Amino acid sequence: MKDQFTAREEIIKNYLAGYNSLNIEHMVQDLDEQIVFENIQNGEVTLTLTGLPAFTQQAEQAIAYFSERTQTIKSMNHVGNTTEVEIDYRAILAVDLPNGMKSGEELKLMGKSIFQFTGDRIVQITDIS
Numbered sequence: 001m002k003d004q005f006t007a008r009e010e011i012i013k014n015y016l017a018g019y020n021s022l023n024i025e026h027m028v029q030d031l032d033e034q035i036v037f038e039n040i041q042n043g044e045v046t047l048t049l050t051g052l053p054a055f056t057q058q059a060e061q062a063i064a065y066f067s068e069r070t071q072t073i074k075s076m077n078h079v080g081n082t083t084e085v086e087i088d089y090r091a092i093l094a095v096d097l098p099n100g101m102k103s104g105e106e107l108k109l110m111g112k113s114i115f116q117f118t119g120d121r122i123v124q125i126t127d128i129s
Contacts, residue, residue, distance in 0.1 A: 005078045011122065012076070012085060012115055020070050024059045028052060032121040040128045067094040085113045
């Protein structure tokens with residue numbers, strides 16, 4: 001029988017595999033119906049979503065911005081019911097962005113994602129960059 005941390009790591013890797021392959025159905029299969037998602041940039045919350053329908057809709061909209069995207073795990077740290085994942089992020093833009101970046105340009109970021117679990121379901125994701 002797998003320990004809870006190994007199971008969590010597999011769930012997170014599954015989520016990221018769906019993310020990286022632009023497959024929303026695969027990405028959301030382990031998310032709770034009441035998932036809470038937060039995006040934090042430079043210390044400010046830039047997006048908060050509650051519920052699987054809102055998360056799925058945002059994920060589907062975000063796909064249009066990228067021709068490809070990859071999150072690579074650098075490390076994982078388990079504390080209580082959360083797992084903090086250090087991430088290297090790379091994407092190729094499919095559209096021009098308001099910040100001046102152009103379609104075809106590469107975006108690279110380092111950040112972390114904090115996954116909170118209840119049992120084997122992800123109940124909250126906080127992305128920090």
